[in-house]
Amino acid sequence: MPLDPQRFLDDLHKLRSFGASGVGKGVMRQAYSDADIAARRWLAGRMEEAGLEPHFDPLGNLFGLAGERSMLVGSHSDSQPEGGWLDGALGVVAGLEVARAAREAGRPPISCVSFQDEEGRFGVLTGSDVWTGKLVLEEADGLTDTAGNTLAEMRGKMAGLAGNFLPHNRFSGFLEMHIEQGPYLEETGLGLGVVTDIVGIRDMRISFEGRQNHAGTTPMHLRRDAFQALSSFNTALNSRIAEVVNPATVWTIGHVALHPNASSVVPGRVEFSMQWRDADADRLARMETLIRKTAQEIAADHNVTAELGTVMGIEPAAMDARFQAELAAAAEALAPGKWQKMPSGALHDAANLATVMPAGMLFVPSIGGISHAFDEDTYEADLVLGLQVLDSAARALAG
Ligand code: HGY
Ligand code: MN
Ligand code: MN
Numbered sequence: 001m002p003l004d005p006q007r008f009l010d011d012l013h014k015l016r017s018f019g020a021s022g023v024g025k026g027v028m029r030q031a032y033s034d035a036d037i038a039a040r041r042w043l044a045g046r047m048e049e050a051g052l053e054p055h056f057d058p059l060g061n062l063f064g065l066a067g068e069r070s071m072l073v074g075s076h077s078d079s080q081p082e083g084g085w086l087d088g089a090l091g092v093v094a095g096l097e098v099a100r101a102a103r104e105a106g107r108p109p110i111s112c113v114s115f116q117d118e119e120g121r122f123g124v125l126t127g128s129d130v131w132t133g134k135l136v137l138e139e140a141d142g143l144t145d146t147a148g149n150t151l152a153e154m155r156g157k158m159a160g161l162a163g164n165f166l167p168h169n170r171f172s173g174f175l176e177m178h179i180e181q182g183p184y185l186e187e188t189g190l191g192l193g194v195v196t197d198i199v200g201i202r203d204m205r206i207s208f209e210g211r212q213n214h215a216g217t218t219p220m221h222l223r224r225d226a227f228q229a230l231s232s233f234n235t236a237l238n239s240r241i242a243e244v245v246n247p248a249t250v251w252t253i254g255h256v257a258l259h260p261n262a263s264s265v266v267p268g269r270v271e272f273s274m275q276w277r278d279a280d281a282d283r284l285a286r287m288e289t290l291i292r293k294t295a296q297e298i299a300a301d302h303n304v305t306a307e308l309g310t311v312m313g314i315e316p317a318a319m320d321a322r323f324q325a326e327l328a329a330a331a332e333a334l335a336p337g338k339w340q341k342m343p344s345g346a347l348h349d350a351a352n353l354a355t356v357m358p359a360g361m362l363f364v365p366s367i368g369g370i371s372h373a374f375d376e377d378t379y380e381a382d383l384v385l386g387l388q389v390l391d392s393a394a395r396a397l398a399g
Pocket of ligand 3: 080087119372
């Protein structure tokens with residue numbers, strides 16, 4: 001039996017050793033970090049050993065190519081600044097194992113992939129945004145991370161490896177296996193999820209500029225305090241947004257940079273991320289209008305200025321009906337009655353790939369619904385069952 005679950009698990013643990021956090025099974029492997037690049041070099045070596053042709057494109061997306069035209073299976077191997085060992089890595093190593101097994105068995109070719117910067121150090125799903133043509137390379141190059149590094153500088157670290165962008169029609173479709181990253185599969189006890197749709201997202205940076213001053217001598221009524229503005233903005237938004245959202249809508253202020261961030265100084269500037277997600281593009285637009293209006297009104301109330309950055313986003317995406325059906329058939333054959341159809345609240349490269357080829361996704365449960373945290377985990381039996389279902393569906397679709 002060429003599909004080798006132990007080899008898959010061994011490779012998954014080896015991948016974690018690049019950027020291993022020392023806390024639980026966590027990793028720190030942000031896109032273009034030394035750990036990320038070392039991991040990609042190691043993955044390229046494993047592809048080569050398997051008889052797949054490693055190919056880096058100008059973004060650092062790494063493909064393991066088989067045949068002249070094939071199915072593509074994979075995910076991403078970059079992590080959040082503090083990430084778990086499975087987010088993305090699971091789908092990459094599963095893709096490698098499925099492609100390797102197909103080759104060893106002499107079956108129709110399957111290629112594998114690890115996309116770059118899925119976690120949005122620079123953009124939203126930067127590597128697949130550029131490859132699928134959503135974002136032009138020149139524009140992407142000017143994007144900065146929260147420390148002010150540009151994408152152009154960071155991808156320059158991989159310039160020696162880079163080849164061309166591959167044509168999309170080299171691939172007949174895309175399959176991605178991922179951890180659910182939420183609580184539903186565990187709650188329902190149905191161990192596998194066949195993804196129907198992926199939510200849309202909007203992401204922007206907002207800053208409030210006030211007046212930096214002495215925290216002991218500046219009377220409250222004369223202050224132009226950037227933190228107070230942010231605090232009021234958050235409170236006002238949470239109350240006003242109720243008119244627009246539904247129970248599945250989510251919004252997050254996840255990154256805040258307060259300047260100068262010192263206890264005896266009235267803060268003069270704050271820059272923060274504002275992200276919102278929903279399955280309905282119209283609702284995403286209505287939320288944007290409300291966010292802009294609230295930011296401007298609160299800025300005026302606090303005598304600070306508001307600067308609203310460019311909104312980046314991904315549209316809600318439906319997964320291909322045939323790919324859903326093959327995943328469902330494989331799940332039913334290997335785990336009868338133990339799977340469900342479900343939408344994804346997390347973003348995935350499959351949302352971008354769905355704009356250029358048929359795409360499908362399979363979820364396995366996350367213990368406690370935890371992800372984007374060091375203690376993210378999944379039972380080994382679920383990882384292996386997911387691999388087997390993915391392989392079965394990939395074979396049917398490649399065949
Ligand atoms: O943020 C997300 O949904 C994904 O993990 N990039
Ligand atoms: Mn992911
Ligand atoms: Mn993630």
